[in-house]
Amino acid sequence: MYRNYKRIFYIGSFFILSLILGFSNLFSLPKEAIPKAANKITVEKIKTSLSINLPKQSNKPTKSLGLVEKSNDQAFFKEIKIKYGQGLMDALLDSGAYRVDAFNAVNSLKDHFDARKIQVGQKINLYYSSDGSIDRLEMQKDFDNLIIVQGKQKNYSSVNISLPSQVITRHVFGQIDDSLFLAAQRKGLPQIIIANLISIFSYDVDFQREIRKGDQFEIVYERKLSKDGRSVQEGNILFAKLTLSGKEISLFRHTPTESGIVGYFHEDGQSSKRALMKTPIEGARLSSYYGNRNHPVLGYNRMHKGIDFSAPTGTPIMAAGDGVVERASWYGSFGNYVRIRHNGTYKTIYAHMSKYGRGIKKGVRVQQGQIIGYVGATGRVTGRHLHYEVHMNGTQVNPLTLKIPSGIKLNGEEFQRFRAVIENKNQIIMEIKSNILLTRALN
Numbered sequence: 001m002y003r004n005y006k007r008i009f010y011i012g013s014f015f016i017l018s019l020i021l022g023f024s025n026l027f028s029l030p031k032e033a034i035p036k037a038a039n040k041i042t043v044e045k046i047k048t049s050l051s052i053n054l055p056k057q058s059n060k061p062t063k064s065l066g067l068v069e070k071s072n073d074q075a076f077f078k079e080i081k082i083k084y085g086q087g088l089m090d091a092l093l094d095s096g097a098y099r100v101d102a103f104n105a106v107n108s109l110k111d112h113f114d115a116r117k118i119q120v121g122q123k124i125n126l127y128y129s130s131d132g133s134i135d136r137l138e139m140q141k142d143f144d145n146l147i148i149v150q151g152k153q154k155n156y157s158s159v160n161i162s163l164p165s166q167v168i169t170r171h172v173f174g175q176i177d178d179s180l181f182l183a184a185q186r187k188g189l190p191q192i193i194i195a196n197l198i199s200i201f202s203y204d205v206d207f208q209r210e211i212r213k214g215d216q217f218e219i220v221y222e223r224k225l226s227k228d229g230r231s232v233q234e235g236n237i238l239f240a241k242l243t244l245s246g247k248e249i250s251l252f253r254h255t256p257t258e259s260g261i262v263g264y265f266h267e268d269g270q271s272s273k274r275a276l277m278k279t280p281i282e283g284a285r286l287s288s289y290y291g292n293r294n295h296p297v298l299g300y301n302r303m304h305k306g307i308d309f310s311a312p313t314g315t316p317i318m319a320a321g322d323g324v325v326e327r328a329s330w331y332g333s334f335g336n337y338v339r340i341r342h343n344g345t346y347k348t349i350y351a352h353m354s355k356y357g358r359g360i361k362k363g364v365r366v367q368q369g370q371i372i373g374y375v376g377a378t379g380r381v382t383g384r385h386l387h388y389e390v391h392m393n394g395t396q397v398n399p400l401t402l403k404i405p406s407g408i409k410l411n412g413e414e415f416q417r418f419r420a421v422i423e424n425k426n427q428i429i430m431e432i433k434s435n436i437l438l439t440r441a442l443n
């Protein structure tokens, strides 16, 4: 009963707050745009400073998806979807287009889109004239871009239109009862944001040993909404804080002018990034230490030159540091195996994986925190786990006792700029919190 009452109170507050701020368009969103739980725990704030480069036409959208005026001679419309093994040209022909039209329409796309890279499932709106020729083709290339092809026969031309969107800032906080992942999920944080959150803290926090019941997390991140409210894209984490056993660790997003490489920094200007992460996996239990042990399969005593993490099959494994993939293939008793060369000194090894991360193969450059594979039980194993090794100058070392070099530290003018970033983030959080108080006062 009380819970329900509380829920209604929060939803009510959220509604009134939205009315005050004039964000009624938030309510035109489909259900999945804002997770159910979000009503209770987040306050959304539209970033007013955002400037979007909109073409003039976008202010008067026509009835179709398109933002460009249509001709009057549009006899019929078809929505097609690229099927497996189908090219754009085939799809147009299958939908009934004349060969010359299809050819010229695809040809005119060149400036904005490489038709060879079309993806399965890509939707295309086709408008035909009464004589059966293609009058217009619309294709949403990605979240921000719509391509429109228009014309007749040999005179097809295409334009790329930036779709209007707005960025809202979401603030979520919660208590951890089991794992950060589950706690964040219960609070309605989308998976991709949770993965980023874990990744940015992975240099400071040993997720399988340092998380206690009652610890807390707080996050401010961006979400992009299309103007029609139909699509959502999660954006960057601006600020995140973990309170572990009473100790606070805050990270702020900042791009140092000199390097131009965005990163996360502690309040004192120390970057969160290090040469290697403490743990390349979250929510896992350390099941076997570095050193002598009885080999579980071979039965004799032998040196275990890595550490094992027990985790459910499919748990993502992250690259412990920036580097180049030296090997990503089956390797005898190691099963599916990845080896990353981080620099002249360090390499890391990940074994027994169920599958490889997207695009992970020999020679590919990976970033710290990038998913390189998933926990499995391939090779000579008794059960699913990640076998992880760190090699220093060609020999295995104990990852748990390794002294990890720290990253960069901001100072001088750069530190002053960073302090301004912190001020700005604190301002956002303060505003959100005072809005909550204002809403309560009104109630």
Ligand SMILES: [Zn+2]
Pocket: 288, 304, 306, 307, 308, 386, 387, 388
């Ligand atoms: Zn092992």
